[in-house]
Amino acid sequence: MRSSFRSGGWLPVLFVLAWPVGALARQTAPTAPAADVPAAAATSTTPYVPIPLAAPDAAAVSTPSGPNAWGGERTGNEPTLSDRVVSYHIDAELDAAKHAVHGKEQLQWRNRSDREVRSIYMHLYLNAFANEGSTFFTEREVLTAHGSSRGNASLKKGQWGWIDLNSVRQADTDLKWSFVHPDHGPATDHTVVRVDLAQPVPPGGELTLDIDFLSQLPRVVERTGWFGDFNLVAQWFPKIGVLELPGERGATEVRWNCHEFHFDSEFYADFGLYDVRLTVPSDYTVGAVGQLDGPPQTADGKTTYHYVQGDVHDFAWVAAKGYRTLDGTYEGPGSPKVAVRVIYPPEYVASATPVLKASIDSLGYFSKTLGAYPYKTLTAVVPPYNAGEAGGMEYPTFFTAEGYKEVEPGTLTQFALDFVTIHEFGHGYFYGILASNEFEEPMLDEGLNEYWDQRMLRERGQDIDLASPLMKWLGIVPQMSGFTVERLTAGLRRPPDPIGENAWDRLSSSSYGSVYSRTATAMHDLEERLGRPVMEKAFREYYKRWRYRHPSAADLRAALIDVSGKPEIVNQVFDQTVYGTAWVDDAVTSIDNEEMLPQAGTEVVDGKRIEVDAEALKKNIAKARADWKKKHPDDASGQGPYRWRSTVTVRRFGAPVPQTLRVTFSGGKHADVNWDGRGRWKRFEFIGDGTVVSAELDPQHTVYLDADKLNDSYATKANGAASRRWAADAAALLQNLYSLLGTL
Incomplete structure (x- = not known):
């Protein structure tokens, strides 16, 4: 998600539910059985025990995963980078006038468990924007009343977004589905659907579904949507949940992990292969996850782009009229040659070169300190004016940055642009390659990424310049380090929630926002106690063990203890901050x-x-x-x-x-x-x-x-x-606020 620089964390300082409902809600046609037992089970003589869903209060895991979790540690000698569980073949066409995507999807999924699977669960994320009764909007009303957050825009007539399942077929059989509420959200939330299968999937067997769907993009509120001729197409296709096995992320039995789309949460999915064809008007610029397979094909004013990417767990794309591109490359030890592209609107041409440079620099830093970047492409998108909430979002090999009309070297504006770019790229490791569960343990992505971003900025010697032009003219140039700002925005006194808590079960959006800065601050202090070389070695080991394998907080703790040999120090920090709400004074x-x-x-x-x-x-x-x-x-x-x-x-x-x-x-x-x-x-x-x-x-x-x-x-x-000194810094912050507001 967008870095805390603009998500209610840094900006204010720098610039001076669930509803109790049943497990099943309104059904779609064709209808499903009333109980949570698929129709296929009704005629079976063998008792069938439905596979449960992860609990709505699932959060920080305290028991390490087993050594064979997710197929065991990847050695690099396997035929694919990840143990591919799923593949998506999608043909999609953008109706640019309506900002709608018509899609045909073939989903192939492998049952890793020793259980027969008679129903699957799928995410329909775009339904978060279908009405004010969704979990997303009902939580937004409550949480923002107790703290600030991004995504406060309201949708007007003709601006709502949704996803409709036109049909779901297994072989030649139309399947039944119904909306369910794993987190006890309102009955009007339609972001999770249970699909009952005509034929069960045996242990180790494979499932193929053919799905016809329509995705209507919303006007940009948060994360995805359209503005003018700009379309950020994300969370846009039916996506299967994760079937977790015992010994994986604290699971003690086979379970489905498929949470509702909450206001303060993001995503979690299996690794697999994405083979996607996108058809758009020929005068639109397109960018997407992965790389092009062959040249685009044009006919009748439309162009089809074929993107393929393996060993990722999501797919997003952009289609925008009148956009420009800026290209570069990265070459580093252990990585393929990486084609780097920035896609940007003309009004933000000043941001293109800084975004490209920060992206290439990030490729080098993360490759050196964690592990070599494994993909051949990286695409950064700068959203247009009035679509800022589409900025600061991350997907595998693809992210959105921010745009400024002027970017003066050494200014707060440049720091903000660099930080957001580095942060969104960094998600490619913590959200992308490590693929932690952002629903239940956002600290493993947002928090750890924030910490590693600040390490990169510290190595760059890039502090926040607080001086106004007058102060610079007088030779007074106060600065503040990134880690100092993190602690100022971390809500350190009497925090209401552990940083290991899940994304939605929190006092406020401000509490969720502190996951970024309080995790970064806790890791900073742990680094000081263990030593920087030890901390970096431990994170390299954590990355090596858990790349492509969905680690938990307990797996991070185990890696830190194993490398440092100091369990008393690591456990104290985790007990106080990850699993508890202790505070220091x-x-x-x-x-x-x-x-x-x-x-x-x-x-x-x-x-x-x-x-x-x-x-x-x-x-x-x-x-x-x-x-x-x-x-x-x-x-x-x-x-x-x-x-x-x-x-x-x-x-x-x-x-x-x-x-x-x-x-x-x-x-x-x-x-x-x-x-x-x-x-x-x-x-x-x-x-x-x-x-x-x-x-x-x-x-x-x-x-x-x-x-x-x-x-x-x-x-x-x-x-x-x-x-x-405090008075001088406060004056500098205020003056910079006025200067920055003038550029927005």
Whole structure:
């Protein structure tokens, strides 16, 4: 999904349900049985137990997948990159005037289980835009009331979108289907359909269905649709759900994973082969997942493009009138020669070259740090003005970026364009090749991708420039790193939901948005504790184990532990953030300095008790101070002839994390001590020739999960530098807001 830079996460900071219904809903003609048992089972003498659907509250998996999950780790010696479960052969034609796609689809699917399959479940994603009673729109109303989000446009007459099944045939038999609601969504949601088979699919057997469908694109609200002569055709064809086996992503039995199309969620599907023919008006520019098989064929003012791509799990395309293209290539170790294309509208010509460069740079970085890019094409699409919600979307080998009329080097606009491009490309790894379940574990895609994007920007040395033109003219150029912005937008204080929670069962859209930034922040802190080389090695291992295999959060945790050898550190971060809602807030609360003066009273000297007279003691102290002053006339530290006992008190208001405390003494020296994270408070005592003038937790600024960094430090004398810096940054942000708004 679109990066958090524009999804309600970064932008505000940078710029100062389910309804209880039955399992079955309204039926389509032809009708299906009332119970969740296919018609084929009615005449069978063998008891049939329907295969269940994944639970509506399915979320972060805590048990690692088995070693043979999804056919076992891919070695690279197999005939195909993935274990192809499904194939789609689609012939589709765009009615440009109506923004409708007429399609004929042949679906071939393999039953990987040891169970007979008598019904299948399919996604009809476009029905999310059919009416305001869909799960998408009903959740949007609730969730956006408690937080901001993209996709707030309303649809008017003639702008709704849907997908109609005209027929579904198995061999020569018309099949029955009915809408179902795996997540107990409203009865008016039609995004999941159960199709009852005429002939069951035996264990290891194959199913072939011939489907005739009509997809009406909506006016762009979010992710897909049309505006003017621009058509982003995504989530547009009937798509089979995933049949998971025991030992895969926490499954303990064979189950279907086929969730409704929620407002804050995306996709999950089997790997396979896509063979797609697209017919469009000849004056339209076309781009799609995969590569062209032969030259386009033109006749009667229409052109047919034949795209083929194996080892992917989705297919999207664009058809737009008057669009231009910009081409480049990438060549790197282990990758085929990659043809890179940017498709863009004339008004955003300034964005084309930056998008191309960021795409090629991303190919190099992700190939180097995770694994070689395996496909021969990469297509980036810049949506037109007024269709921005079609931007920032990802599909295998194909993504949409953003468009700006002016892109000045070194500006916030360029950073935004680069970041979104890198982010959407990065999905090609975390959503595409790893193919994690974005419904149930969005952190494995959105969150991990956000983290890896920021690593790339950090390696580039590309910080966010906060300076206005006036500030630059004055030589004042405040900057902020990407990871700093992530923690500012991560909702670190009392988060309502774990980052491992599913996409829809959340307090608000803002909570979903924090999946991006809080995951990136948690991974940043884990990296600091394990070390950058170890973290990168662990992610390479995670990628190597789970490419083309749908990992879970538990599989990520296992890879991190196996490579680092530090389960206590990895488990603490996962327990606190992935599976829990713990938050961190450590503070320095006081500094107490006490001069260690001689004390009045009695004491035993050489076996005799003597009394130290208080008045005489005062005189001796005064004399000692006067003598010390004469010997050190220029000393302004206030040290004096006696030693000092200083006590620094730290408090813990949240979850424990190891901390470093740096204390600075009046003479300018400092000392570092470790707080191992135990206890709710601790006092550190220092005895020396000077006083403690300041104390700071996390002096190296590595604990980004700390919700309040302002209370990390304490000084005995006020210092206005911090407040002046914050005021300057706030002014820069405000001025940049006005500048950026003027370009939108």
